[in-house]
Amino acid sequence: MDSKPSVQNPVITPSATLKESASFPIGNIVSANRLSGSDNYFRTLLNKEFNSITAENDMKMAAMFVGPNTYDFSKGDAIVAYAKANGFRVHGHALIWHASIPNWLKNYSGTDVEFEAQVEGYVKATVAHFAEAKTTTGESVVASWDVVNEHFTNDAEAAVFYNRIGPDYLSKCFTWAREADPDVKLFYNDYSLGSNTEKATKVTNMVTDFKNNAIPIDGIGMQMHVDYQYPDLTTLTSNVTLLKNTGLLIHFSELDMTVNKDKSLNSLTSQRSNAQKERYKNIASLYTNTIPEEQQFGITFWGMRDNDSWLLNFTNNPNEWPLLFDSGYNYKQAFIGFLEGLNN
Ligand code: XIL
Numbered sequence: 001m002d003s004k005p006s007v008q009n010p011v012i013t014p015s016a017t018l019k020e021s022a023s024f025p026i027g028n029i030v031s032a033n034r035l036s037g038s039d040n041y042f043r044t045l046l047n048k049e050f051n052s053i054t055a056e057n058d059m060k061m062a063a064m065f066v067g068p069n070t071y072d073f074s075k076g077d078a079i080v081a082y083a084k085a086n087g088f089r090v091h092g093h094a095l096i097w098h099a100s101i102p103n104w105l106k107n108y109s110g111t112d113v114e115f116e117a118q119v120e121g122y123v124k125a126t127v128a129h130f131a132e133a134k135t136t137t138g139e140s141v142v143a144s145w146d147v148v149n150e151h152f153t154n155d156a157e158a159a160v161f162y163n164r165i166g167p168d169y170l171s172k173c174f175t176w177a178r179e180a181d182p183d184v185k186l187f188y189n190d191y192s193l194g195s196n197t198e199k200a201t202k203v204t205n206m207v208t209d210f211k212n213n214a215i216p217i218d219g220i221g222m223q224m225h226v227d228y229q230y231p232d233l234t235t236l237t238s239n240v241t242l243l244k245n246t247g248l249l250i251h252f253s254e255l256d257m258t259v260n261k262d263k264s265l266n267s268l269t270s271q272r273s274n275a276q277k278e279r280y281k282n283i284a285s286l287y288t289n290t291i292p293e294e295q296q297f298g299i300t301f302w303g304m305r306d307n308d309s310w311l312l313n314f315t316n317n318p319n320e321w322p323l324l325f326d327s328g329y330n331y332k333q334a335f336i337g338f339l340e341g342l343n344n
Pocket of ligand 1: 056057149223254310
């Protein structure tokens with residue numbers, strides 16, 4: 001439903017917008033369809049509060065790489081055009097991800113050498129294509145790419161990139177992306193980096209290895225699909241510290257927050273809402289205070305309204321309220337908490 005129910009009690013009216021309160025870009029996800037659809041509330045809120053956008057799905061491999069040497073950039077182009085017209089930065093997501101491989105490539109019958117040539121061609125064509133749109137001051141609208149998403153998982157090791165190109169597919173993809181655009185920021189993106197120290201260490205080891213071998217990398221995306229209680233702030237802070245000590249840019253790239261994992265609630269109680277507010281506050285202030293300004297790439301939320309969230313499907317729970325706005329586009333306490341965190 002895209003109409004705006006007006007019920008909210010009490011009405012929450014923030015004293016400032018996110019983008020004017022943060023010293024770094026604040027992002028959200030979009031789709032080409034939604035940007036051109038009839039839902040004005042979405043665009044109004046997006047333009048008011050945010051200054052960075054990521055395609056939720058439209059700039060993934062399965063959406064763009066439609067056949068051998070064949071690309072469909074139309075939805076990405078629509079997103080970039082919107083960004084250009086409305087002053088947003090675009091963060092590209094994601095060139096290589098085991099969960100978004102087009103079937104024809106998954107089942108590719110050519111040799112491994114031919115397979116690798118397809119992937120190389122795709123990375124280079126995509127990065128080069130999206131480097132074309134420039135702002136009025138001459139910078140690329142698409143400032144950055146998640147080059148590889150979620151490598152440190154069993155699924156990725158089982159996927160075709162690893163199996164057909166080899167363990168160095170990672171460094172090859174970063175190198176190809178850099179060859180296609182000398183300026184775009186190149187990110188490695190993954191989940192659980194705030195909770196799983198072993199995994200975060202694998203990422204820092206990868207960065208060291210890249211640096212030792214002159215492989216380009218500019219940033220680390222911590223997805224930040226968190227829970228209102230987990231991970232604890234101490235672990236989160238120490239993992240953020242570990243990752244920022246690489247000296248790379250740090251992006252909280254997919255922030256959202258489950259509050260009802262045990263499915264005990266069937267509405268967001270004021271008690272749970274306050275716990276979520278406090279937690280969003282802590283995360284905003286952690287990012288602001290732990291990461292040096294020159295390494296602050298930004299914080300991107302993975303969704304606008306609670307009922308837009310991918311988590312409802314993913315956790316198979318319609319009673320989740322992970323985001324800053326309720327289903328009627330009303331500001332939640334979570335928003336106020338996050339805003340407060342940005343300011344201290
Ligand atoms: C999710 C989208 O939100 C869903 O619409 C889609 O069905 C699956 O992908 N980690 C990522 C994101 O890096 O790309 C995922 O997005 C969420 C988990």
